[in-house]
Amino acid sequence: MNTKINFAGIEMKNPVTVASGTFGYGREYSEFYDLGKLGAVITKGTSLKPRPGNKPTRVYETTGGMINSIGLQNPGVEYFASYDLPFLRKFDTKVIVNACGSSVEEYVELCKILNTLDIDGVELNLSCPNVKAGCLAFGTTYDGVKGITSAVRKVLDKPLIVKLTPNVTDITQTAKGAENAGADAVSLINTLLAMKIDINTKKPVLANNTGGLSGPAIKPVAVRMVYQVSKAVKIPIMGLGGIVNGEDAIEFMLAGASTVSIGCGNFINPYTAVETINGIEAYMKKHNIEDIKDIIGKVEMN
Amino acid sequence: MPKQVYTKLVKKEKLLDDLYKFSVEAKEIVDIAKPGNFLEIRINENLDPFLRRPISIYNLNKEKGILEFIFQVKGKGTQLLSKKEEGDFIDIIGPLGSGTFKLEEYKNIAILGGGIGIFPLYELAKEAKQDGINVNMYIEFRNKNLVVLEKEFEEKSSKLTITTDDGSYKNSGFAIQYLERDLNENKLDAIYACGPLPMLRAAKKLAEERNIPCQLSLEEKMGCGLGVCLGCAVKTANSPVDNPQYIHVCKAGPVFDSKLVEI
Numbered sequence: 001m002n003t004k005i006n007f008a009g010i011e012m013k014n015p016v017t018v019a020s021g022t023f024g025y026g027r028e029y030s031e032f033y034d035l036g037k038l039g040a041v042i043t044k045g046t047s048l049k050p051r052p053g054n055k056p057t058r059v060y061e062t063t064g065g066m067i068n069s070i071g072l073q074n075p076g077v078e079y080f081a082s083y084d085l086p087f088l089r090k091f092d093t094k095v096i097v098n099a100c101g102s103s104v105e106e107y108v109e110l111c112k113i114l115n116t117l118d119i120d121g122v123e124l125n126l127s128c129p130n131v132k133a134g135c136l137a138f139g140t141t142y143d144g145v146k147g148i149t150s151a152v153r154k155v156l157d158k159p160l161i162v163k164l165t166p167n168v169t170d171i172t173q174t175a176k177g178a179e180n181a182g183a184d185a186v187s188l189i190n191t192l193l194a195m196k197i198d199i200n201t202k203k204p205v206l207a208n209n210t211g212g213l214s215g216p217a218i219k220p221v222a223v224r225m226v227y228q229v230s231k232a233v234k235i236p237i238m239g240l241g242g243i244v245n246g247e248d249a250i251e252f253m254l255a256g257a258s259t260v261s262i263g264c265g266n267f268i269n270p271y272t273a274v275e276t277i278n279g280i281e282a283y284m285k286k287h288n289i290e291d292i293k294d295i296i297g298k299v300e301m302n
Numbered sequence: 303m304p305k306q307v308y309t310k311l312v313k314k315e316k317l318l319d320d321l322y323k324f325s326v327e328a329k330e331i332v333d334i335a336k337p338g339n340f341l342e343i344r345i346n347e348n349l350d351p352f353l354r355r356p357i358s359i360y361n362l363n364k365e366k367g368i369l370e371f372i373f374q375v376k377g378k379g380t381q382l383l384s385k386k387e388e389g390d391f392i393d394i395i396g397p398l399g400s401g402t403f404k405l406e407e408y409k410n411i412a413i414l415g416g417g418i419g420i421f422p423l424y425e426l427a428k429e430a431k432q433d434g435i436n437v438n439m440y441i442e443f444r445n446k447n448l449v450v451l452e453k454e455f456e457e458k459s460s461k462l463t464i465t466t467d468d469g470s471y472k473n474s475g476f477a478i479q480y481l482e483r484d485l486n487e488n489k490l491d492a493i494y495a496c497g498p499l500p501m502l503r504a505a506k507k508l509a510e511e512r513n514i515p516c517q518l519s520l521e522e523k524m525g526c527g528l529g530v531c532l533g534c535a536v537k538t539a540n541s542p543v544d545n546p547q548y549i550h551v552c553k554a555g556p557v558f559d560s561k562l563v564e565i
Contacts, residue, residue, distance in 0.1 A: 024530040031303045044532075052547050059525040059533030061353045066525060073532045073548065216349045244349065267353060267526040268344060270306060270395070 002291045007259045008184035009159040012039035016277045019263035020098035025084035032270040036092035045100040048110045050076035055207040065215020067194045069208035100125040111156045127165030127190035139165045145177030153182040164188040172232035179233040187238035189222045216242040230256025246279015256297040305330040306395045317450045320375040329367030331396045337426035338557040339397035342527035351379040358422035372421045401555040408491035416442040416497030427458040436460045442477035446470035478504045506560040516560035522551045529553030537564040
């Protein structure tokens with residue numbers, strides 16, 4: 001049985017990765033299992049300079065998921081390079097850095113630095129709903145995504161994945177923007193902009209009022225968007241949004257994703273990513289599928 | 303290093319209408335847990351409620367490997383948890399948090415608790431007393447009907463002061479008033495507190511005015527409980543107003559030196 005896949009030029013031992021912002025820089029979950037089991041680790045969104053993040057309350061549970069407004073708190077790329085990267089490199093897995101910024105110049109500066117590091121790829125975060133400049137300016141239009149992806153592409157030789165927001169009218173447009181600017185792949189979806197109100201205080205529960213919805217509640221939206229994007233672009237797709245087991249992962253792959261990412265599913269069970277890998281293998285065995293590539297995009301539409 | 307255990311509920315006790323004490327077999331956790339650590343408990347295998355529930359540790363029975371925790375029914379998650387029966391299995395991750403209560407070389411300490419905040423203080427008092435430390439304990443309840451585990455706390459303290467907000471049992475008023483009164487007469491080496499935010503703020507203020515070390519156990523909404531999602535942020539003391547800095551209750555805490563945080 002072959003579960004290996006070349007995704008955007010990155011040779012992964014299996015298609016299962018962990019999503020940015022739900023896995024830190026790997027340390028915490030390495031206490032539960034060998035990170036070498038994963039196809040890749042995608043780091044916490046990392047910026048040029050440290051970011052303190054938003055005022056609490058930052059997270060809140062909702063039906064079948066959660067909303068968050070962390071605000072991209074991170075220690076900055078310098079700290080990452082000297083402290084977290086050497087740690088992650090101890091494991092036999094690929095390291096993809098989720099890169100975030102608030103101006104084209106900042107993204108370019110950051111990616112120049114990332115290009116010099118011993119990492120396997122960059123995921124461009126153009127879609128965080130909790131940081132104004134990060135999403136509204138770049139992530140929601142064809143021109144916005146194309147512009148910033150082109151600028152980054154010029155300084156980055158490593159595999160480039162562009163992460164797309166679902167908070168748009170037509171996600172195939174932003175996907176095309178990434179493809180036409182030379183991205184190697186797209187990942188989708190980021191969180192859906194959401195709000196929860198405490199009916200007793202009459203205030204939104206998050207200090208930032210709105211936040212990004214993630215978890216199984218958003219999975220059908222994500223699967224639909226992966227399918228649409230797979231029909232619109234030729235570059236491969238990393239699918240994510242509410243995956244908690246192998247069956248969920250298979251659904252994304254049938255819809256057209258080549259790889260998948262486990263997000264807040266990590267929170268409810270630290271072993272979710274590992275169990276997802278096992279679940280994919282069990283499905284392949286049951287359906288006599290020799291090669292993982294034979295699942296990708298094999299949905300049969302009515 | 304935290305462990306995940308899937309373990310049996312061996313004893314369930316209803317302390318009040320909405321307050322339960324669970325005892326579970328969890329030697330792996332009990333062996334390494336310290337006073338102040340907490341647990342993340344999965345309510346069920348379904349996806350709703352989605353997140354685990356952070357719950358503090360009440361007692362560590364090191365000889366028998368039994369872990370005890372007490373929780374109040376507040377919402378859907380704790381409601382479902384309270385329906386578990388003896389013999390049922392529970393998925394628990396723990397011990398969590400690197401910031402735990404530290405006894406240092408103190409000889410005479412004050413432990414201050416309010417409401418459900420008293421429970422994580424039990425193991426602290428127990429270990430302090432075992433170490434021969436003089437434990438002055440002050441615990442506060444809203445009223446007589448909510449007073450629980452008086453005998454247990456009495457056993458683990460050198461002197462126990464119970465207060466009720468409405469004066470319906472023992473002393474009337476806030477527990478910290480009694481702590482402050484005693485402090486005027488005797489020197490204390492440290493204050494430990496867990497309870498409602500106004501109580502913690504008062505403890506921090508009092509300790510800093512009198513220049514006494516103070517350790518606070520804090521609460522904030524959590525996503526993962528492991529230090530990954532960075533949800534449970536608390537502002538660090540003296541951080542600039544226009545550029546506030548945060549640390550996280552689940553990883554750096556839940557117990558903090560009062561001088562390190564702004565609450």
